[in-house]
Amino acid sequence: MTRSVAETAAVAAPGIDATTLPAAFQATVAARGDEPALIAFGASGATGGAGASGATGGAGASGATGGAGASGATGDFRENRTLSWNDYATAVEEVASGLAALGVTGGDTVAIMLPNSPEFHIVDMAVLHLGATPFSIYLTSAPAQIDFLFSNAGNHVVVAQQRFLDVLGRTAVDGLRHIVVTDADTGLPERIGAAEVTSMSSVRASKPSYFDFTSTWRAVKDSDLATLIYTSGTTGDPKGVELTHANLMFVMHTCNVRFPFAAEGAAISYLPTAHAADRVFSHYLATVTGWPITAVDDATTVFAAVAAARPTWFLGVPRIWEKLRAALLARFNALPDESRAATLGAIEAATERVWLQQKNEPVPDELSAKAAVFDEKIFGPLRVQLGLDRVTLLMTGAAPIAPAVHAFFLALGLPLQEGFGMSETGALGFTNIVTDIRIGKVGLAQPGTEATLADDGELLMRGPHVMRGYRKAPEKTAEAVDEQGWLHTGDIAVIDDDGWVSIVDRKKELIINAAGKNMSPVNIEGALKSASPLIGQACVIGDRRPYNVALLVLDPDSAKVFAAQHGLDDASPAALVSNPDLVRLIDEAVTAANENLSRVEQIKRYRLLGDEWLPDSAELTPTMKLKRRGVSAKYAALIDDIYESDQNTRADQNKRAESPA
Numbered sequence: 001m002t003r004s005v006a007e008t009a010a011v012a013a014p015g016i017d018a019t020t021l022p023a024a025f026q027a028t029v030a031a032r033g034d035e036p037a038l039i040a041f042g043a044s045g046a047t048g049g050a051g052a053s054g055a056t057g058g059a060g061a062s063g064a065t066g067g068a069g070a071s072g073a074t075g076d077f078r079e080n081r082t083l084s085w086n087d088y089a090t091a092v093e094e095v096a097s098g099l100a101a102l103g104v105t106g107g108d109t110v111a112i113m114l115p116n117s118p119e120f121h122i123v124d125m126a127v128l129h130l131g132a133t134p135f136s137i138y139l140t141s142a143p144a145q146i147d148f149l150f151s152n153a154g155n156h157v158v159v160a161q162q163r164f165l166d167v168l169g170r171t172a173v174d175g176l177r178h179i180v181v182t183d184a185d186t187g188l189p190e191r192i193g194a195a196e197v198t199s200m201s202s203v204r205a206s207k208p209s210y211f212d213f214t215s216t217w218r219a220v221k222d223s224d225l226a227t228l229i230y231t232s233g234t235t236g237d238p239k240g241v242e243l244t245h246a247n248l249m250f251v252m253h254t255c256n257v258r259f260p261f262a263a264e265g266a267a268i269s270y271l272p273t274a275h276a277a278d279r280v281f282s283h284y285l286a287t288v289t290g291w292p293i294t295a296v297d298d299a300t301t302v303f304a305a306v307a308a309a310r311p312t313w314f315l316g317v318p319r320i321w322e323k324l325r326a327a328l329l330a331r332f333n334a335l336p337d338e339s340r341a342a343t344l345g346a347i348e349a350a351t352e353r354v355w356l357q358q359k360n361e362p363v364p365d366e367l368s369a370k371a372a373v374f375d376e377k378i379f380g381p382l383r384v385q386l387g388l389d390r391v392t393l394l395m396t397g398a399a400p401i402a403p404a405v406h407a408f409f410l411a412l413g414l415p416l417q418e419g420f421g422m423s424e425t426g427a428l429g430f431t432n433i434v435t436d437i438r439i440g441k442v443g444l445a446q447p448g449t450e451a452t453l454a455d456d457g458e459l460l461m462r463g464p465h466v467m468r469g470y471r472k473a474p475e476k477t478a479e480a481v482d483e484q485g486w487l488h489t490g491d492i493a494v495i496d497d498d499g500w501v502s503i504v505d506r507k508k509e510l511i512i513n514a515a516g517k518n519m520s521p522v523n524i525e526g527a528l529k530s531a532s533p534l535i536g537q538a539c540v541i542g543d544r545r546p547y548n549v550a551l552l553v554l555d556p557d558s559a560k561v562f563a564a565q566h567g568l569d570d571a572s573p574a575a576l577v578s579n580p581d582l583v584r585l586i587d588e589a590v591t592a593a594n595e596n597l598s599r600v601e602q603i604k605r606y607r608l609l610g611d612e613w614l615p616d617s618a619e620l621t622p623t624m625k626l627k628r629r630g631v632s633a634k635y636a637a638l639i640d641d642i643y644e645s646d647q648n649t650r651a652d653q654n655k656r657a658e659s660p661a
Contacts, residue, residue, distance in 0.1 A: 021249070036292040040081040081118075088125075114160065128217075136274040149240075160179060223244055241276075241423045242469055268294050279427075321409065375413050527597055
């Protein structure tokens with residue numbers, strides 16, 4: 001009897017027919033049982049030595065397993081580094097029972113401050129089984145940011161590692177009642193503020209007599225809230241994207257239609273769990289497929305983990321691909337002369353073929369024959385070394401990828417495709433197709449997703465994955481999702497006659513750095529200007545860059561005050577920017593501002609300009625609003641110099657470090 005693709009996919013993914021995540025999880029546990037589910041790859045799980053070689057294309061430690069624990073794991077995720085689906089299920093039930101004893105029930109929210117680890121997956125899934133809503137926060141968040149998130153979410157419980165007790169102690173959330181610590185049983189304070197501190201071991205040992213685990217998770221409805229994803233806008237506080245079980249299960253279904261799940265696969269979790277993409281491409285993906293997740297607690301070792309796990313699906317933000325490309329090219333250039341010439345020549349030929357294919361031009365037979373030989377002798381073994389030899393879906397997203405970087409990986413025979421999604425749509429909306437990858441395009445709308453353009457060219461999306469709304473923000477929800485259900489993405493796009501989408505630009509002034517992190521420049525600039533009256537104007541640059549830098553302009557009135565206090569006759573910015581006392585004060589102000597920003601938002605370098613920004617100029621509107629594009633254009637060379645000088649400094653430091661004593 002011949003089965004359809006849909007029937008085959010349903011067998012391959014035991015949880016795909018469920019309507020909620022707990023139901024999908026339980027179906028997968030029943031089907032997978034003692035097969036591996038959670039694998040820790042990190043300080044206590046990595047096999048060591050794989051980091052550098054893995055990052056440069058080496059295979060890492062031979063036979064690396066990511067630190068698999070002994071068989072017969074009991075579900076203690078601190079001692080056993082590999083848990084089966086049965087172990088996973090046992091831990092989920094114990095944690096859910098313990099959280100119920102703390103008062104967590106359906107409709108509640110629970111905050112999670114954990115790195116990528118088995119603990120995260122267990123805690124998140126346990127909360128879901130209670131009909132409650134788990135949400136993660138970025139681990140570098142400042143106390144004021146945590147205050148806002150907890151106040152908006154309304155959580156009474158946070159599950160965290162011991163190292164976060166200090167930052168939690170500096171928050172001012174009155175409603176927090178319980179802090180559950182996952183990695184320590186002793187030496188914990190009894191309370192932090194009004195919150196009682198409890199070890200996870202104690203929580204797992206608690207089970208109320210009245211609590212019925214099975215009936216509780218069976219009562220979860222597809223309309224219930226499954227998670228909150230906090231995403232920054234261009235101004236104001238973060239917005240809490242509310243995604244339901246129905247939203248997320250639709251994302252899994254539409255993925256399965258376009259990229260049918262294999263029965264045997266593997267996933268990698270390394271992006272922050274506060275990022276929708278990590279949840280979709282590891283946590284929820286494994287829940288419906290039964291694939292084991294390798295959790296990487298140090299993102300710098302991700303390619304060592306990839307070499308060990310050999311994932312079938314892998315998502316990398318552009319910065320990941322940029323770093324891997326640079327590492328591979330460095331490795332190739334370090335080869336002996338003959339091997340170096342052969343390898344670089346193979347890449348050049350393969351890249352030429354890629355661009356001919358992208359232009360729909362014929363590829364000469366001689367070039368095709370060369371490429372086939374290169375693939376067999378060079379690129380095929382390299383894919384094995386990288387651990388990407390069985391990948392079926394290789395994605396880049398969250399920010400645009402440079403065409404040259406994209407073409408490089410296609411030349412290596414890696415089917416890297418660009419996609420587009422938002423937190424508001426469960427991280428998915430448009431994708432390329434494995435058999436038709438087009439550089440510079442984010443692809444076709446996923447099955448079940450509608451796309452159109454507004455009159456001003458803004459990309460609009462509609463489908464079952466569109467969020468329920470922004471938490472406690474009906475006005476912002478109405479601005480984002482219109483009465484016809486169209487989500488206004490804030491991106492200017494082009495849709496060709498075949499339905500392929502290209503992103504042109506963003507309407508909003510949102511910074512998306514090279515690692516895909518969304519940040520509000522207005523918030524960062526506000527922190528800088530608030531740190532010292534000497535800073536009159538600030539423009540933060542970081543879009544598609546590895547880190548943020550800033551251009552700062554002195555406030556004229558404060559500059560005059562400074563000059564008078566220091567006995568200086570000339571109070572012009574041009575005269576003051578090199579004054580060591582003023583520079584020291586600006587340094588202190590930037591440091592103070594950074595203390596109120598998360599690590600990724602912080603300013604790594606800045607330039608204090610000797611210019612004045614006047615109304616109705618290249619930098620400011622008549623009403624003194626910042627012209628961000630005008631600043632970027634006028635100071636383009638200076639901005640490039642800031643980044644390049646930093647790279648040169650780092651290169652010199654590396655050379656000195658490598659030089660023999």
